[in-house]
Amino acid sequence: MEDSTSSNQSCERNEPVRSRWNPKPEQILILESIFNNGMVNPPKDETVRIRKILEQFGTVGDANVFYWFQNRRSRSRRRQRQIQASLSAVEVGGEQSASATSSRGGAIQFHTSTANVGPLSISFPMAATAPSSYLLLGSSSSSSSPGGAVGNANDGLFPFSGQMGLPQVEQNSSISSILCSSPTDNANLHYQTGINIALAQVPKIICANIVLNYK
Amino acid sequence: MEDSTSSNQSCERNEPVRSRWNPKPEQILILESIFNNGMVNPPKDETVRIRKILEQFGTVGDANVFYWFQNRRSRSRRRQRQIQASLSAVEVGGEQSASATSSRGGAIQFHTSTANVGPLSISFPMAATAPSSYLLLGSSSSSSSPGGAVGNANDGLFPFSGQMGLPQVEQNSSISSILCSSPTDNANLHYQTGINIALAQVPKIICANIVLNYK
DNA sequence: AGAGTATGAATGAATG
DNA sequence: CATTCATTCATACTCT
Numbered sequence: 001m002e003d004s005t006s007s008n009q010s011c012e013r014n015e016p017v018r019s020r021w022n023p024k025p026e027q028i029l030i031l032e033s034i035f036n037n038g039m040v041n042p043p044k045d046e047t048v049r050i051r052k053i054l055e056q057f058g059t060v061g062d063a064n065v066f067y068w069f070q071n072r073r074s075r076s077r078r079r080q081r082q083i084q085a086s087l088s089a090v091e092v093g094g095e096q097s098a099s100a101t102s103s104r105g106g107a108i109q110f111h112t113s114t115a116n117v118g119p120l121s122i123s124f125p126m127a128a129t130a131p132s133s134y135l136l137l138g139s140s141s142s143s144s145s146p147g148g149a150v151g152n153a154n155d156g157l158f159p160f161s162g163q164m165g166l167p168q169v170e171q172n173s174s175i176s177s178i179l180c181s182s183p184t185d186n187a188n189l190h191y192q193t194g195i196n197i198a199l200a201q202v203p204k205i206i207c208a209n210i211v212l213n214y215k
Numbered sequence: 216m217e218d219s220t221s222s223n224q225s226c227e228r229n230e231p232v233r234s235r236w237n238p239k240p241e242q243i244l245i246l247e248s249i250f251n252n253g254m255v256n257p258p259k260d261e262t263v264r265i266r267k268i269l270e271q272f273g274t275v276g277d278a279n280v281f282y283w284f285q286n287r288r289s290r291s292r293r294r295q296r297q298i299q300a301s302l303s304a305v306e307v308g309g310e311q312s313a314s315a316t317s318s319r320g321g322a323i324q325f326h327t328s329t330a331n332v333g334p335l336s337i338s339f340p341m342a343a344t345a346p347s348s349y350l351l352l353g354s355s356s357s358s359s360s361p362g363g364a365v366g367n368a369n370d371g372l373f374p375f376s377g378q379m380g381l382p383q384v385e386q387n388s389s390i391s392s393i394l395c396s397s398p399t400d401n402a403n404l405h406y407q408t409g410i411n412i413a414l415a416q417v418p419k420i421i422c423a424n425i426v427l428n429y430k
Numbered sequence: 431a432g433a434g435t436a437t438g439a440a441t442g443a444a445t446g
Numbered sequence: 447c448a449t450t451c452a453t454t455c456a457t458a459c460t461c462t
Contacts, residue, residue: 020438020457041450063297067439074451075437235442235453282443289447290441 021064026057031068040073236279241272246283255288 023031030053034042042050047065054060238246245268249257257265262280269275 022438022458061297061301064438068437070450071437071439074453077451237442237454279442283441285447286441286443289449292447 021060023054023060023064023068024058027054027060030054031065031072035069035072040069040076042069236275238269238275238279238283239273242269242275245269245272246280246287250284250287255284255291257284 031050034050039046042065047062047069051060051062051065054065246265249265254261257280262277262284266275266277266280269280
């Protein structure tokens with residue numbers, strides 16, 4: 001389950017076997033944030049950057065990131081289809097009704113995506129010095145895309161060069177900003193409000209706090 | 216949830232429904248052999264011939280063969296790229312491995328297909344007269360490579376009309392020869408040795424009839 | 431001690 | 447040839 005609350009999750013902390021990648025809560029959070037922010041299908045170069053960021057919290061490869069998005073997109077779409085299907089059940093006797101399905105374009109509407117957390121907005125205290133910090137949504141500060149990459153027109157700050165094939169944002173959440181500080185310098189992280197999701201077994205430090213507001 | 220009810224995966228032996236082609240181990244072996252022998256991009260006519268051969272082991276269409284090679288090529292290239300990339304990662308921060316990190320070599324794990332069986336050698340009886348027998352000859356150990364020049368493995372006898380744009384042979388196995396006889400006139404197709412590995416569900420690794428030495 | 435499920439990984443099939 | 451989607455296999459994790 002995604003809940004991941006508490007308990008174990010054998011990361012690589014000192015694991016003997018590593019068969020398949022097991023994303024840590026922080027990593028999931030980040031990925032989820034990116035996804036929910038609209039980047040549902042990051043182009044390759046973005047994938048690499050994302051991977052680097054995630055690496056702060058644990059071993060991960062580009063392929064893992066790639067697969068993650070692919071699966072996320074896929075399952076998200078499928079869930080949607082299902083929901084929609086069951087909704088249309090209301091009018092069974094009818095005719096074609098919604099049969100056509102939304103195919104790729106369905107209008108997704110909000111709904112829980114990540115399982116238990118629900119719409120949320122995470123905000124990290126500021127981390128300042130992380131080797132590479134990501135900043136989602138935000139306003140200013142255009143990301144200094146190295147290499148000048150894509151001047152992305154979207155006012156956002158997310159490179160966003162790709163094509164996002166999904167209606168995106170399947171939930172109303174709005175992340176205000178996320179910064180990842182290096183796990184090693186956990187220095188300034190304080191719980192600010194409520195929820196504080198699972199993150200539980202987090203490596204031990206950091207990032208375990210995030211403020212999320214339901215909205 | 217995704218269990219999908221049946222674990223089916225099988226073949227056509229008694230199929231309920233078959234939507235997508237599910238290559239059998241023997242078929243995979245053959246395809247793999249051909250590919251590893253240098254023919255990474257068979258021209259149309261070759262594709263047809265290959266299909267016929269594969270058909271001895273199960274239903275398959277030209278398109279399947281075509282797709283197979285296409286995907287194989289594509290993924291092979293990608294894997295290659297990944298590996299390459301991760302290797303070069305060793306000089307970024309300045310500290311090599313330390314980054315800890317990537318353990319795993321930072322690398323992605325794309326399973327390599329061949330790994331678990333260990334040295335093995337499967338061998339098939341040689342059946343000589345199949346309607347259309349394919350014979351791949353590897354450049355393997357046997358001295359055949361004259362001059363040892365770069366010579367691609369093609370010294371063999373494979374038509375080889377295509378262009379092979381790949382480095383080819385990404386795995387260590389070297390097939391020395393493969394003959395496919397029609398199961399229907401099974402006459403001479405008997406699994407002869409014990410090994411006969413799992414063919415079972417083995418998606419990767421292959422085996423069936425062929426003499427291959429892991430090296 | 432399993433059953434059930436969430437999800438990482440692999441791969442056939444398209445599409446551009 | 448590159449990308450992407452759908453399906454499926456395999457496994458980690460949870461719950462009873």
